[in-house]
Amino acid sequence: MSLEPALRRQLVALLGADWVRDDQVTRFSYRCDGLTLHPSLPAGVVFPGDHDQVVGVVKLLHAAGVSFLPRGAGTGLSGGAVPTTGAVIIELVRLNRIGPVNEIDRTIEVGPGVVNIQVSHAARAHGLYFVPDPSSQKACSVGGNVAENSGGPHTLKYGVTVNHILALDVVLPDGSAHRVGGESWASPGADLLALLIGSEGTLCIVTNIICRLTPLPPAVQTLLAVFNDVQQACEAVSAIIRAGIVPAALEMIDNTVIRAIEQTISAGFPTDAEAVLIIELEDIEAGITDELAAVRRILGQVGTHEIRVAEDEAARARIWRARKEAFGAIGALSPSFYTQDGVIPRGALPRVLARVNQIGRDHGLTIANVFHAGDGNLHPLILYDAHDPDQVAATHEVGRRILELCLAEGGTLSGEHGIGLEKNSLMDRVYSSTTLDHMAEVRAVFNPNARLNPGKMLPEPGKCGDIKSVAALRAKSGIQV
Amino acid sequence: MSDARVFAPADTGSLLAWLRAGYAAKRPFWIAGQGDPHPDPAALQLDLSAFNQTLFFDPDDMVVGVGVGKKHLALQKELAAEGMGLPVNPWFDDDTVGSLVAKNRFGPERLYRGGVRDWVIGMTYATVDGRLIEVGGRVVKNVTGYDLARFMVGNRGELAVLLSVNFKLMPLPHQPEALLFRGPAEAWPRAVAALIKAHIPLDWAQVRLAAGTVRLGVGISGGTARRRSLKVSLEETTGAAWSAPEQSPDESLFHRLADGPALAGLTGAAPVHAYGRLATSVLLQQENYRQDCQVIHPIGADIHRFVANPSVLSANEPEAGVSWVLEQAPPDCAIRRLPAKTPEAVLHQKLKASFDPCGCLPSHFHGG
Structure with missing residues (x-):
């Protein structure tokens, strides 16, 4: 039609x-x-x-x-x-204007169609950058970041998109236009920006964004810690945080993903390692030395096999290229994969990661892991063959079991990808019907007829709890990634 | 002896029952600590001091959940015992967690460590019709559903009754140290401007004007080499010496923004670039405020005026372009600072009508 x-x-x-x-x-x-x-x-x-x-x-x-x-x-x-x-x-791709950087306010005004990485490129000459850096930052738009409240590897220390937006121009489903927030860092009244950011296009359409910029760190040290045991890598994550050190990024990559990376971009990662941690420290020169020494000491205590420190910007860029292109590299190992996104308390990482891999084995599927370990934000990649209906069905079952595991550990359904169509039928596993009804009331204030982006985030009537039938429907639809 | 005009529930069940009954009767009330008194003299006061428990605290995961009745300082002490802290330090010692969140009271760390909204990860609140809502969660990263927990930050008791809040935490700064600007008093605006431009990673920055004196101070932390390097950067950037506060009454009070809970005040927020205009304005008005206290967080561009006589607040119209809210204002000092016809105010009004259709709770911003 x-x-x-x-x-x-x-x-x-x-x-x-x-x-x-x-x-x-x-x-x-x-x-x-x-x-x-x-x-x-x-x-x-x-x-x-x-x-x-x-x-x-x-x-x-x-x-x-x-x-x-x-x-x-x-x-x-x-x-x-x-x-x-x-x-x-x-x-919204044509709304791609990048306004000038305001060095004093540390802001930049951009259209929603601007590609994420272009914001940091525009700010760099002023010694500033835009913190949210999803793996897709070379392609994703800032408007999309706002809609999903996107994160990325560097959100451990600095927060996700909501922490870096000062104002939005929005259009409601009736066509009325509103400015929410402003150039100042706080506005009186309830925090409307926080409500709209991450609302997945169900409350408003964003047409202009004032981003808050952050000073570039004077000094950066990027380490690659190599482990012969995944559990040791998990323990290192907890030990670093427990020591009062909050790295700018703390990312984990397991052996399956390491092998895929080496097959595609040859980053020099050891293919016999069970896991590597990317640890990035940022500070002034006089401060980073102490922190680096402390991290080295902790890594030694947990039995790290090898510690590599990026000696120059090229080496650092190689490590980050490997991390950011890891999802794409998985294509070298499997014709299809399904990216899951769940969050757990960081302390549960060792047992949950072991359990995730066991769930995959239970269903005859390989699970690769590359994720934001410092945030407890898992991204299990379920490898499967889209032409095999049994594997498709098993993939859905594995995804569901992983999310249920996250919830059982006190975690949640999504750390940065959002709920959308993918997980709205699972929302009643997280929130009571009272809370979900309340969220629907809030949506109705902005979007009374649900004409704007219907069927997203909140469960459709009659679908909550009907997980098995949803999985069956999904299996029939076929996954083509 | 109990006060019939105050309801102090002992638990969530009795609170929800009270709210349901009150909603049916359209009974007006206000929430002590979270909002200012209701303009309706018949309104009851809701006292949530019994909701003062720490619900969970996991230092390894850097998260805590706490009842809104817990005093902010008591929470910080509990967290500090495990080397953790909530990087939000507001200005009234009596502030509860509920005040901190509902009134969005951050402090001098705003630029470097964020405001209240940057640390809230989950919340439980009751709607005016007595429904219990749990939003967000206990994990540090979460985009599951609308972020109603952060939305509640700054609502000032207009929308719902906050009961507990979950926060993300940070390790306490290592070896923190305060430094005061020792250049000529009149040079502080220039010094701040230089700091803004220099991107020096400070823990906090604050200007305090009281009793005819001006103090510009900053916080630094870290090992000896780091602190020494930062001090050198400060001196090179501002062209003046910086040193630790002395124990004199003037300097030892530096960390306190207000000199006592009896003071009322205004908090305003402006863009950072307006700081220069604010600074000039403040200097011009020093004579008016000689007995009172003004604080500027110049790099977050928020300004706080604390006065013994609240009538001064209405007599001095604040600068245009700055949004102001009242702090600890008496009921008869009803200044409404958010222009009611801004596009954003329209959305606030719609949400207020949805959350509180009978107008049981006061409206501080929108002429309610």
Whole structure:
């Protein structure tokens, strides 16, 4: 079903014919985002070029009673930008203006279509950078980061997206426009920014963002700690934190991922290691020496096999390239993989990681692990063959069991990928029906008819608790990653 | 002897029952510590001092969960015993965890360690109609559902009754040290401007104006070499000496923002670039405030005015472009600082109507 002709004419009159697409190729291209489990064709895709055009488009769609949703780079992994059938996608890629850096306020104003890494590139000359750095930062948009409250390796010390945004210009589903937050670091009243950031495109469409920038660290030391035992690596993570040291990043990569990395980009990681930790310390020169010595001492105490310190920026860049491209490297080992995202208390890491791998073995599947160990944010990658229906079904079962394990340990469903379509049927495992009803009431304040991005984050009526049937439906849909 | 105008529940069950009954009767009330008194003289006061337990504390995971009635200083002491701290140090010694969160009272560490919102990871609150809501969780990273825990920061008792809060923690700074600017008093605005530009990693920064004196101070920490290096950077950047506070009454009080809980005050927030204008304004008004106290956190650009006589607050209209909220204001000092017609205020009003449809709780910002 493409756009209704009268609506199409109105949209073309507003945006121009080039920016209103409902041909088969475009609709097929926008049937899913990074989560391909639930493909669904939109009625069309529109490409507004500025804030006023977004307002105009939303007003037209609102008047026509059509569902719609915003989309950035489409790199999300929880299906937040997957349309329900017949919905219109508002693609924000043209809102890509990067404002000047305000060195005194440490801010930069950007459009939601700006690619994450471009913000730090623009700020670098001023000795500043934008902290949130998801693995997809070369492709993902800042608008997407805001919608999902994205994290990344460097959020252990500095926080996730919500900690680095000062203001948003937003459009509500009725077309009304609002500025939330401002140039100052605090506003009176309840924290609206915190509510809107991470709302997965279900409360508003963001058209402009004031990002808070952070001074570049004067000195950085990046270590690669090599372990012959995964449990030792987990113990090292806890020991470092217990010693009162909060590294800028503390990332773990297991043997399966190390082998994939070496097959693809040859970062020089030891392929016989069971796990490596990437530990990044940041401070002034006079402070980093003490911290480095303390970390070395702790690593020695837990039985680290080898410690490599990046001697220059090129060596550091090699380590981070390996970490950031690890997901892609998995393609060298498996035709398909499913990226899970769960959080546990950091102290539970050793037993949970062992249990995760056992769950995979129970179902005959390999699980690779590359994750934010310092935050307790797991990313088990379940390797499978999409052409084997049994493996597809097993993949869903493994994913569900991993999430249930996270919840049993006092953790939660998502640390940075969001709930979207992927996990909304599991929300009643986390929150009471009273709390979920309350969240629905909050959504109704902004999005009373649920016309904006329907079916995301909150469970659909009748689906909560029906995990088995959801898994069966997902299995039938086929996974194509 | 119990006060019939105060309800002090001993547990969550009795609180929820009281809220349900009150909601049915549209009974007005206000939450001691979380909000200012209700303008309706018939309103009851809700006292949550019994909700003062530490619910969990895991230093290895750097998380704590605590009832809103616990005193902020008591919590910090408990955390410090394990080498941990909540990097938020507000200005009233009597502040509870509920005050800290509901009134968004951060402190001089705002720039370097974030504000209250940056440390909240979960919360339990009761709605005005007596439903128990648990949001967020106990883990340091969480994007499961709407972030209603952070949303509640700064609501000032307008929306719901906060009961417990979960925080992410940080290790206490190693060997912390305060340093005072020893250049000419009138040079402090220039010194602050230089600090802002220099990106020196301080733990906190604060300007305190009281009794006709101006003090600019910063916090540093770390090993000897680190602290020495930071001190050299401070002196090179500002062209003046910096040294530890003395034990004189003036300098030993430096860490206290207000001189006593009896003082009322205004807290304002402005963009950092407006700091220069604020500084000038403050200097011009020193005569008016000679007996009182003003504090600027120049790098977070928030300013606090504490006065013995609250009527001064209404007599001195604050600078345009700065958002102000009242601190410890008496009921008759009803200044509404957030312009009611800003686009953001419209959203606040809609949310207020959804959370509190009968208007049981006061409205501090929007002319309620």
